[in-house]
Every structure is written in structure tokens, then in C-alpha cells.
Amino acid sequence: MSRSVNRIVTIGLVALLPACASTRHAAVKDTTKTFKTVVVDAGHGGKDSGAYRRYGPPEKLVTLDVAERLNRNLRESELKTVMTRSSDVFIPLDERVNIENAQKNAVFVSIHFNDSRRRGIRGFETYYHSSASFDLANRIQEKLMSIPHSANGGVHTANFRVLRNATCPAVLVECGYLSNRNEGNLARDSEYRELLADRIAEAIVEQRYGAGAYHGSTQVAAQPPQPNTSTGSTELAPVGGHR
Numbered sequence: 001m002s003r004s005v006n007r008i009v010t011i012g013l014v015a016l017l018p019a020c021a022s023t024r025h026a027a028v029k030d031t032t033k034t035f036k037t038v039v040v041d042a043g044h045g046g047k048d049s050g051a052y053r054r055y056g057p058p059e060k061l062v063t064l065d066v067a068e069r070l071n072r073n074l075r076e077s078e079l080k081t082v083m084t085r086s087s088d089v090f091i092p093l094d095e096r097v098n099i100e101n102a103q104k105n106a107v108f109v110s111i112h113f114n115d116s117r118r119r120g121i122r123g124f125e126t127y128y129h130s131s132a133s134f135d136l137a138n139r140i141q142e143k144l145m146s147i148p149h150s151a152n153g154g155v156h157t158a159n160f161r162v163l164r165n166a167t168c169p170a171v172l173v174e175c176g177y178l179s180n181r182n183e184g185n186l187a188r189d190s191e192y193r194e195l196l197a198d199r200i201a202e203a204i205v206e207q208r209y210g211a212g213a214y215h216g217s218t219q220v221a222a223q224p225p226q227p228n229t230s231t232g233s234t235e236l237a238p239v240g241g242h243r
């Protein structure tokens with residue numbers, strides 16, 4: 001190759017670089033006012049237990065239960081849903097991303113419970129990555145905060161793969177700390193899990209159709225259950241590989 005041809009090739013490659021760089025981040029389509037489908041993601045599963053305590057169910061089981069309840073509430077509200085898993089199976093993060101991005105007019109909501117070595121820490125947290133996801137994240141956090149005695153862990157950006165690689169608005173909800181005695185006990189209560197699913201569904205339906213559009217879970221209790229403080233230790237094993 002002559003020097004001049006070589007130079008042209010080099011210039012050509014350099015010119016291509018910005019285009020390549022811009023495709024590294026997924027282009028997010030703002031579907032928050034048009035979506036027809038909600039991709040419901042139950043965190044963890046199978047060999048990945050998520051947070052777990054010596055007593056009580058591991059995170060992977062409570063995320064699945066809340067996700068199934070959320071799925072039911074959304075369907076009752078005439079939204080289509082796709083669940084990334086509906087049983088206790090391991091789904092790699094990239095496969096979850098493929099499932100969320102396969103939907104053309106959707107939003108993505110991932111359900112998790114939180115974990116800390118500091119057992120006093122409690123509260124709801126909602127995470128997002130793209131600016132198109134902020135309204136939905138904020139709305140979910142707001143609706144969760146309407147649950148009496150709840151603590152506000154805030155709305156935050158995060159680089160989690162299911163958020164970062166999403167081509168639709170995507171949020172991840174931490175529905176309280178399993179490591180906290182109060183929230184850990186509440187998470188074991190099916191009526192409380194229904195309440196969580198009800199509030200998240202309300203936020204999603206109102207995001208799409210406006211305030212007052214959600215008619216409520218047919219199964220939600222009038223009053224949230226009081227935390228059961230008579231149960232035993234909620235001590236957690238060392239934290240590892242959460243999310």
C-alpha cells in the first residue's frame with residue numbers, strides 16, 4: 001500500500017470513530033406516554049438468590065412474588081405485560097436486556113429488595129439511567145412513599161446493565177431492605193407485597209394514562225399490615241454480588 005492510500009484509509013477510519021462511539025450507548029426511545037407493554041423483571045432467580053437472611057425467604061422469591069402481583073395488576077389495567085421470568089430460574093442480565101429490548105413500545109420495571117450490613121438502614125429507592133426514565137422512576141418512588149411509615153431512600157441514577165443497555169424507559173425499584181428488621185418482616189407478608197405491587201402498578205398506569213386512571217388492585221388490603229416484631233433473627237449472610 002502506498003503512503004497516500006494508507007493515509008486516506010487512516011483518515012477514513014478516524015472519520016468513522018464518532019459514529020461508532022455514539023452507538024455504544026443504546027438510543028432510548030421515550031415511550032412513557034405511548035407504551036402498551038410493561039416488561040416486568042423479577043430480580044435474581046435460580047442459583048442467584050440475591051440478598052438472603054438465615055431465616056425467611058431469599059430476595060429472589062420475594063421479587064418474583066411482587067413481580068407476579070404487579071403483572072396481574074397491570075393486566076387488570078388493560079396493559080400488556082412480559083415477564084423476564086415467572087419461576088425460580090437463573091436469567092443472565094444480558095438475556096433480561098434482550099427481553100426488554102425485544103418489545104417495541106414498552107417500559108421496563110425491575111423489582112428488587114435491598115440489603116445492607118447496617119441493619120438500621122431502611123427505605124425505598126428507585127433507580128434509572130436514561131433521562132426518559134426519570135418521570136417513571138419519580139412517580140414509582142412517590143407512590144411507594146404513600147405507604148404509611150415508609151422511608152424515602154430517594155430516586156438515583158445507576159449504571160445497572162438492565163438500565164444502561166435498555167432502549168426503552170427502564171427503572172429498578174428497591175422495595176425496602178431485607179436486612180432491616182421492620183422491612184424484612186414486612187417483605188414476608190403477602191398482603192404487604194400486594195400493597196407494594198399495587199403502588200407500583202398505580203405509578204405505571206398513571207404514567208401512561210394520567211392521574212386517577214388506576215382502579216386499584218382487587219386484592220390489596222384496606223390497611224397495610226403492622227410489622228410483625230415477634231419473629232426471630234433477620235441477620236444476613238455477608239453481602240455478595242447483589243444485582
Ligand SMILES: [Zn+2]
Binds near residue numbers: 050
Ligand atoms: Zn437485588
